[in-house]
Amino acid sequence: MKNRSNFLNILIILVGLILASVALKILLSLATGILYLVFKFGIPLLIIGGVIYWLTNRHKSPRR
Numbered sequence: 546m547k548n549r550s551n552f553l554n555i556l557i558i559l560v561g562l563i564l565a566s567v568a569l570k571i572l573l574s575l576a577t578g579i580l581y582l583v584f585k586f587g588i589p590l591l592i593i594g595g596v597i598y599w600l601t602n603r604h605k606s607p608r609r
Contacts, residue, residue, distance in 0.1 A: 549557075
């Protein structure tokens with residue numbers, strides 16, 4: 546960096562910050578999309594599966 550001018554150093558830092566901002570925005574949108582799918586479909590499916598499991602195993606009594 547010593548061979549470059551101050552203007553070029555500042556420009557490189559600004560471009561790096563802009564690219565990091567874009568990458569962070571993309572990663573955060575992917576993460577929120579995955580969380581949306583988990584809360585929209587995953588949790589209700591787990592609840593339904595748990596209720597079905599509870600209802601089917603409730604009537605099975607252990608025979609001694």
